[in-house]
Amino acid sequence: MVSTIQNTDLKQKDTDHAVVVAVAARAVFEAGPEDGDDSYRVGVASTLLQAMQSVNDRLLEKNPAESLLFDVILITTDSQQQQQSPRIISSTRHHSLDISRFCFSNEDDFMESLLKNNVQLFLTTDSNEVVEASDKGLLASLLDQQTALCQLEQLRVMFCGSDIIQPVTGDRQRTKKFLTQLGQMKQKLGLLDSPLSTILVTSHGGRDSCSAALKTLRAHGLSMDEAYCLAGAPRQPILSLLRPHFLLSDALCIPEE
Numbered sequence: 001m002v003s004t005i006q007n008t009d010l011k012q013k014d015t016d017h018a019v020v021v022a023v024a025a026r027a028v029f030e031a032g033p034e035d036g037d038d039s040y041r042v043g044v045a046s047t048l049l050q051a052m053q054s055v056n057d058r059l060l061e062k063n064p065a066e067s068l069l070f071d072v073i074l075i076t077t078d079s080q081q082q083q084q085s086p087r088i089i090s091s092t093r094h095h096s097l098d099i100s101r102f103c104f105s106n107e108d109d110f111m112e113s114l115l116k117n118n119v120q121l122f123l124t125t126d127s128n129e130v131v132e133a134s135d136k137g138l139l140a141s142l143l144d145q146q147t148a149l150c151q152l153e154q155l156r157v158m159f160c161g162s163d164i165i166q167p168v169t170g171d172r173q174r175t176k177k178f179l180t181q182l183g184q185m186k187q188k189l190g191l192l193d194s195p196l197s198t199i200l201v202t203s204h205g206g207r208d209s210c211s212a213a214l215k216t217l218r219a220h221g222l223s224m225d226e227a228y229c230l231a232g233a234p235r236q237p238i239l240s241l242l243r244p245h246f247l248l249s250d251a252l253c254i255p256e257e
Contacts, residue, residue: 003103003104003105004101004102004103004104004113004117005085005089005101005102005104006100006101007089007092007099007100007101007102009093010098010099010100012100012101013067013069013071013100014067015071015118016067017067017068018067018068018069018070018071019068019069019070019071019120019121019178019181019182019185020071020073020117020118020119020120020121021052021070021071021072021073021119021120021121021122021123022072022073022074022075022103022114022117022119022121022122022123023045023048023049023072023073023074023075023099023122023123023124024074024075024076024122024123024124024125024126024129025074025075025076025088026043026076026124026125026126027043027044027045027123027124027125027143028042028043028045028046028049028074028092028097028099029041029042029043029088029091030042030043038087038090039087039090039091039094039095040087040088040091042095042097043125044125044143044144044145045123045143046095046097047245048123048143048155048245048246049072049097049098049099050153051153051154051155051156051195051245052070052072052098052155053070053098054153054154054155054195055069055070055155055185055189055195055196056069056070056098057195058189058194058195059185059188059189062188062189063188066188068181068184068185068188070098071100072097072098072099072100073099073100073101073102073103073117073119074088074092074099074101074102074103075102075103075104075105075110075113075114076088076103076104076105077105077106077107077110085102085104088102089102101117103117110129111132111133111136111138114133114136114138115136115138119138120138120139120174120177120178120181121138121139121140121141121178122138122139122140122141123140123141123143123246124140124141124142124143125142125143125144126142127142130142137174137175138174139174139175139178139248141246141247141248141249142246142247143246146239146243146244153195154194154195154196154197155195155196155197155245156197156199156242156243156244156245157182157196157197157198157199157244157245157246157248158198158199158200158201158239158242158244158246158247158248159198159199159200159201159213159217159224159247159248160201160202160203160235160247160248160249176220179217179220179221179222180220180221180222182196182198182222183220183221183222183223184221186198186222186223194225197225197226198222198223198224198225198226199224199225199226199227199228199242199244200213200214200217200224200226200227200228201227201228201229201230201235201238202227202228202229202230203230203232203235204230204231204232205229205231206229206231207229209229210227210228210229214227226242
């Protein structure tokens with residue numbers, strides 16, 4: 001059974017044009033309450049959500065009627081959290097998090113609820129959920145402590161892995177839509193002092209591999225602000241330096257035209 005509750009504190013986004021992002025509740029909130037408060041403590045995804053809100057705020061500054069915005073859904077299968085849904089909603093209000101809807105689902109219907117909500121990107125701290133979502137054709141990324149350490153207001157999205165240039169078909173059309181919309185956001189925001197930054201890192205191969213990945217992304221309307229070819233070198237040092245909010249890694253493939 002799936003239950004979806006709208007956040008009445010926020011104006012709902014136009015889901016036909018917005019970039020719909022689902023974030024697992026365990027990434028947004030930690031289990032224990034804040035000191036002296038009944039609200040949940042924020043989790044690793046809090047800085048990411050703030051950065052997405054910065055992108056939305058800048059787009060609305062440029063055009064108050066803008067509909068191409070991040071539309072964030074909080075989703076959980078935790079039965080205890082579902083029983084405490086008012087607390088989750090009040091914690092969202094307490095921390096001023098821009099979450100449009102709350103989706104409460106059981107494990108059997110979890111992936112189906114993502115598909116029904118037209119989710120284009122799923123963010124979680126559970127690696128098994130990342131694999132399951134990817135198998136369903138959903139773009140997914142694993143959040144960890146590295147995400148929490150990124151205190152930058154600028155949303156930094158990193159594309160990793162040479163597999164980005166491998167074409168696939170079918171449900172990966174969601175990936176194509178995400179790339180296209182992210183590219184449109186970047187164009188609307190402009191180059192100067194943009195709150196959205198995209199980075200490409202190819203782990204294997206030489207300059208040709210990096211160049212091919214860049215061309216593929218550009219063909220789908222998404223340009224990169226930075227590009228790095230590691231040619232087999234370890235990835236962790238550059239992650240520590242660039243501090244992305246999340247990685248879109250080897251599961252990211254581009255659909256054929």
